[in-house]
Amino acid sequence: MAAERRDKEAFVTLVTSDSYSFGALVLGQSLRAVHTTRKLAILVTPQVSDNVREQLGKVYDDVHLVDVVDSGDTEKLALLSRPELGITFTKLHCWRLTNYTKAVFLDADTLVLRNVDDLFDKEELSAVPDIGWPDCFNSGVFVFRPSEDTYQALLQCAKTAGSFDGGDQGLLNTFFSDWGTKDISRHLSFLYNMTSTIHYSYLPAFNRFGGDVKIVHFIGPIKPWHHQYDTKSGTVKPHPNQDSSLPPHHMDFLQAWWDVFMNRVKPLLEGQGQLLSGNH
Amino acid sequence: MAAERRDKEAFVTLVTSDSYSFGALVLGQSLRAVHTTRKLAILVTPQVSDNVREQLGKVYDDVHLVDVVDSGDTEKLALLSRPELGITFTKLHCWRLTNYTKAVFLDADTLVLRNVDDLFDKEELSAVPDIGWPDCFNSGVFVFRPSEDTYQALLQCAKTAGSFDGGDQGLLNTFFSDWGTKDISRHLSFLYNMTSTIHYSYLPAFNRFGGDVKIVHFIGPIKPWHHQYDTKSGTVKPHPNQDSSLPPHHMDFLQAWWDVFMNRVKPLLEGQGQLLSGNH
Ligand SMILES: O=c1ccn([C@@H]2O[C@H](COP(=O)(O)OP(=O)(O)O)[C@@H](O)[C@H]2O)c(=O)[nH]1
Ligand SMILES: O=c1ccn([C@@H]2O[C@H](COP(=O)(O)OP(=O)(O)O)[C@@H](O)[C@H]2O)c(=O)[nH]1
Ligand SMILES: [Mn+2]
Numbered sequence: 236m237a238a239e240r241r242d243k244e245a246f247v248t249l250v251t252s253d254s255y256s257f258g259a260l261v262l263g264q265s266l267r268a269v270h271t272t273r274k275l276a277i278l279v280t281p282q283v284s285d286n287v288r289e290q291l292g293k294v295y296d297d298v299h300l301v302d303v304v305d306s307g308d309t310e311k312l313a314l315l316s317r318p319e320l321g322i323t324f325t326k327l328h329c330w331r332l333t334n335y336t337k338a339v340f341l342d343a344d345t346l347v348l349r350n351v352d353d354l355f356d357k358e359e360l361s362a363v364p365d366i367g368w369p370d371c372f373n374s375g376v377f378v379f380r381p382s383e384d385t386y387q388a389l390l391q392c393a394k395t396a397g398s399f400d401g402g403d404q405g406l407l408n409t410f411f412s413d414w415g416t417k418d419i420s421r422h423l424s425f426l427y428n429m430t431s432t433i434h435y436s437y438l439p440a441f442n443r444f445g446g447d448v449k450i451v452h453f454i455g456p457i458k459p460w461h462h463q464y465d466t467k468s469g470t471v472k473p474h475p476n477q478d479s480s481l482p483p484h485h486m487d488f489l490q491a492w493w494d495v496f497m498n499r500v501k502p503l504l505e506g507q508g509q510l511l512s513g514n515h
Numbered sequence: 516m517a518a519e520r521r522d523k524e525a526f527v528t529l530v531t532s533d534s535y536s537f538g539a540l541v542l543g544q545s546l547r548a549v550h551t552t553r554k555l556a557i558l559v560t561p562q563v564s565d566n567v568r569e570q571l572g573k574v575y576d577d578v579h580l581v582d583v584v585d586s587g588d589t590e591k592l593a594l595l596s597r598p599e600l601g602i603t604f605t606k607l608h609c610w611r612l613t614n615y616t617k618a619v620f621l622d623a624d625t626l627v628l629r630n631v632d633d634l635f636d637k638e639e640l641s642a643v644p645d646i647g648w649p650d651c652f653n654s655g656v657f658v659f660r661p662s663e664d665t666y667q668a669l670l671q672c673a674k675t676a677g678s679f680d681g682g683d684q685g686l687l688n689t690f691f692s693d694w695g696t697k698d699i700s701r702h703l704s705f706l707y708n709m710t711s712t713i714h715y716s717y718l719p720a721f722n723r724f725g726g727d728v729k730i731v732h733f734i735g736p737i738k739p740w741h742h743q744y745d746t747k748s749g750t751v752k753p754h755p756n757q758d759s760s761l762p763p764h765h766m767d768f769l770q771a772w773w774d775v776f777m778n779r780v781k782p783l784l785e786g787q788g789q790l791l792s793g794n795h
């Protein structure tokens with residue numbers, strides 16, 4: 236792999252708050268832990284405090300300040316029961332990172348368990364089927380090609396067609412509407428965006444294939460950083476609002492997230508006089 | 516469409532009990548209601564009573580008596596929390612229906628809402644991603660090519676590799692293991708095997724695409740025929756054990772199932788002195 240190409244490819248994430256920055260710090264360090272050879276880039280909005288931006292700069296090669304883009308579509312977001320997700324339109328800015336020729340977007344609530352640099356061999360738009368409606372892709376992990384033209388076309392699509400879920404996923408699936416039917420090589424394995432669920436067919440399949448999970452995605456309103464961590468025992472405690480019917484191995488993934496936080500993020504932050512401030 | 520070809524293609528289902536036969540009668544009549552031009556075939560095991568077999572013969576062109584094949588894998592079935600599904604290995608018999616050149620298997624708990632004869636243009640093995648683990652297909656609806664050789668190979672696979680979920684789905688996904696990666700045309704739209712779920716991304720997608728649903732699949736332990744029906748008001752009543760967080764439109768699909776039962780199945784059964792007997 237030529238160094239030239241490597242420098243033109245990046246993993247990209249997004250944070251619009253100090254709270255999601257916990258996720259981004261862990262995500263970035265999880266990518267370093269599996270020895271990615273690609274750049275790490277992050278989009279941050281003005282709501283992220285200066286202090287936190289500085290901390291993100293210790294993990295990410297590029298910290299890009301962008302404006303918030305919000306769908307403002309409260310009606311559709313109510314269907315998702317996730318009023319906060321209008322702001323995920325800000326994700327579209329990732330197409331403006333044209334100093335990269337190829338990029339992989341990862342939600343800030345993902346954790347990388349194995350090297351996934353092979354994703355850069357895939358083309359725009361490659362992604363994993365969404366488990367709610369598998370004709371659509373989940374927009375938490377996707378391969379794309381930065382392009383100002385595509386960015387403008389996406390904004391246009393946002394204005395004309397809008398998003399059927401009020402968030403980025405509805406919009407991106409409208410824009411890349413042939414994903415479901417055109418090319419099997421753009422369908423990534425579930426192992427690249429694995430979510431624990433209570434669906435009864437999940438558990439036997441997890442037992443069969445789960446050893447190969449590469450990226451776990453902590454979807455839903457309760458994020459790993461909302462859980463409590465017992466420093467004495469070094470273990471994460473279940474969140475009181477977490478769905479109690481989630482499979483037991485879900486706690487192992489949460490523990491893996493916290494292990495990265497304690498071993499690879501907290502040490503970076505020390506000497507700052509304080510840990511990450513702000514709400515979480 | 517030449518009549519010749521039509522006679523060599525069939526929808527196929529399976530029942531191993533009088534209870535599931537309610538589903539098969541409704542399924543068969545739902546196919547007639549959308550004017551399918553193909554044959555209807557059903558596999559029945561000796562547990563299905565003579566009386567019920569006769570009733571099935573009024574809806575299905577071919578009623579095939581087959582032996583039960585059971586995975587007997589109680590350990591893996593416990594993961595599914597569905598001890599009863601070992602018997603679904605009996606499904607494999609559908610490959611022996613070699614008087615047909617192409618066939619579409621439909622679980623007895625499916626309901627056809629629109630004509631789906633276009634499925635016969637697809638090749639073996641075409642199916643819809645499973646919402647628990649979308650690298651696998653759901654085995655409730657699939658296009659296949661009857662063949663004694665394939666049947667023997669499937670039996671061999673059952674003996675050597677076994678089924679990772681103890682049911683037919685785990686076995687079929689092991690046998691047709693390139694489904695996820697080989698050919699996009701073998702990935703059917705979710706509209707051909709739509710299941711209502713509580714996953715938060717389901718509802719906005721349903722509102723966008725749900726008007727085009729062709730086949731609804733009533734997965735899980737509570738089947739439409741377990742619900743109660745109020746003959747006075749002509750409406751189905753929610754089952755006490757049904758997940759109360761299922762979306763409201765799920766009741767519309769249950770109502771559609773019962774409408775077929777009341778309008779197109781019950782009249783067939785009258786004059787029999789009794790409705791379907793047996794457990795349900
Ligand atoms: O208030 C927010 C909400 C979302 N995000 C970003 O948008 C992504 C998508 O939102 P989220 O992961 O909460 O959605 P889910 O995966 O739960 O559907 C997050 O991972 C973050 O990268 C953010 O920065 N701030
Ligand atoms: O006791 C049983 C269990 C299953 N089946 C057949 O096998 C299919 C698969 O089982 P089910 O639909 O209950 O599984 P699910 O779709 O809920 O996973 C059914 O639709 C029936 O055709 C049957 O005849 N008797
Ligand atoms: Mn996410």
Ligand SMILES: [Mn+2]
Nearest residue numbers: 622624655734
């Ligand atoms: Mn079924």
